[in-house]
Amino acid sequence: MKKKYIWIIGVLILIASLSIPTFHILKTKWNENKTVNTIPNGFTDDASQLNLTKIDTLIQVPENKKEIEVQLRQILKYAKENNLKISIAGAQHSMGGHTIYPNGIVLNMLPYKQMELDSINNILTIGSGALWEDALKFLDKNGKSVKIMQAFSSFSIGGSISVNGHGWQKDLPPISESVISFTLMTENGEIINCSRTENEELFKLVIGGYGLFGIILDIKLSVVENIALQYKYIRFSPEKYIEYYKKYISENPNVNLVFGRLRISDKHFLEEATLNFFEKIEAPIPQLSNEKSTETQRLVFRGSVNSEYGKRLRWDLEKGMNKVSKNDVYSRNELLNDHVSLIENKDNSSTDLLQEYFIPERNFNQFIEDIKPILKNSKIDLLNITIRGVHQDNDSYLNYARENVFGFVLLFNQKKTEKHEEDMKTLTNQLVDVTLKNDGTFYLPYRLHINKEKMRKSYPQADTFFKMKLKYDPTELFNNKFYQHYK
Incomplete structure (x- = not known):
């Protein structure tokens, strides 16, 4: 009889342990702020949700090639006659006012x-x-x-x-x-x-x-x-990242897509890494599907916000899914067609902010050691770090990859308060400082928390870039907050 009760208790404990992740995910859903973030008429914003700005006019351009050329010339003429500036917007995922100029004309392309x-x-x-x-x-x-x-x-x-x-x-x-x-x-x-x-x-x-x-x-x-790709992954210590990257990625001609990830939970913080990659295989290529079920994946991701349990759960679930889906086959287009809704933040009291730092191979391990205490001591919640190999860029003037580098893509969740904005500014400057120390560069599409002098340490060609701006646009007709901050 005693053994029977022990078995029942064990089953109950197992059920309870299995239900904890489900409860956590459901709790994440219940706690989301359902208020829709609307932009008032006469204003615009970007993906940061921190750049709400009054503008003169938002103009949606035509679809037709001839019509757009005629309309844009009229807008240029009108802007000059009325001393207005023009900013150019697409999906507006830049986060530092790059698509916005106060009281200016915004072109929705x-x-x-x-x-x-x-x-x-x-x-x-x-x-x-x-x-x-x-x-x-x-x-x-x-x-x-x-x-x-x-x-x-x-x-x-x-x-x-x-x-x-x-x-x-x-x-x-x-x-x-x-x-x-x-x-x-x-x-x-x-x-x-x-x-x-x-x-x-x-x-x-x-x-x-x-x-x-x-x-x-x-x-x-x-x-x-478009090709068929098979999924592979390996897990290891970050100190071995370069060695494993060369062995499993660079020296493997079949690899087509690849990203790395660092563990960010307090337990084992930046002490585990994964390489996730896709190899070309001979297999039927399915057509791209319009249907994608993303809500569970989104809630697992959102459940990691300000939650050590959520961060561990996400890492463990992804590790488990890696084992389950290892060797799965996908079309290249299917893998590329991921939507930002996969990680969408529906809590209007906070916003998700990206930062990216590009580090040469020789300083890869040192950079991780340098950012570890900074991130651990920060009051801003870190949600994700992915790593991408980026080869030298010889085409753009304001280039960030002036040699082969590894891009560290950091995603944070920040409360929309002055205190958290100041904390984020402090954190960003600390991260930029260690980036510069490690011969790296920081990416410019994000919040404007870096001053002109430090920006020029990362981009020594900036002064000439802004002089060229005046050569081609002497009246500074095309303008935005990024230009106003760094010029």
Whole structure:
């Protein structure tokens, strides 16, 4: 009889232990603030939700090529006559006011997204307002895929070029490398073609130029074949990251997509790492599906906010899923077509903020040791660290990958208070300091917490960049908060 009770108690304990994660996820859902964050008329904001700004006009551009050219010239003329500045917006995932100028005109480029494929030469011509998911859906029907793009497909292509985003494609430079050419409307309404052989200086300035040199219209991008990929992963100590990366990624010709991740729970903080990669295989390639169930995945991610249990749970669940899904097969387009809704924050009292730091291989381990106490002592909640290999960029003027580097992508959750904003500013400066100490650079599309002097230590070419701005736009017609802060 005694053994029977012991067995029953054991079963009850097992059920209770299995229900704790479920309860935690449900609690996360229940605690979310259901209030919808609306932007008042006459204002605009960006993904940070910290840049609510009064503007003169928000103009949605036409879809048609002829119509957009006529309308934009009229807007340029009107802006000059009324002493107004123009900022250029896509999906607005930059977080430092890069798409905003106070009391200025904001151009919403999203409607401009026509596409045309040259399948013989593997060139996609696409409107700058198109999202990457638009491009993936179009290319998928033709057996093609995007060559280089950011981790989420919900960003605009023009915006990605303006920040010169990088992807998780194996050992490639940023997006700049895949740009063949683009047409640009300059401040006088002229439309010019920019490439590595035509208007080369502007080509370099506009890529990663944050909308300061003109309006990007049509872009020609290199595309590649859509292929079947099989998932692999390995887990190890971060000290072995470079060794394992070379062995399992760089020296493996079949690897196509790859990202690393560091453990961020207090227990074993930055003491475990994973490499998640996808190898090319010969297998049927499924068509891209429009249906994606993301809510459970989102809630697991959101459950890690300000929760040590949630952070451990997420790491353990991902580790378990890695074992279950190891060797699973995906199409390349399916993997690239992840939406930012996968991690969407529905709590209006806080916001999620990204930072990125690019570190050369020789200082990889030292950088992790340097950031460990800074992150541990910070009052800002760290949600995620992923690592991506980024090769040298020889195309953009304001380049952050001046040699082969590893990009550390940090995601934080910050309360929308002055105190937390000040804490984030302190944290950012500490992280930039150790980045500079390790011969690295910080990425510019995020909050403007770094001063001009420190920015120029990371980007010594900045002074010349801003002089070039005045060469091509002497009246500073194209303007934004980023330019006002750093010029």
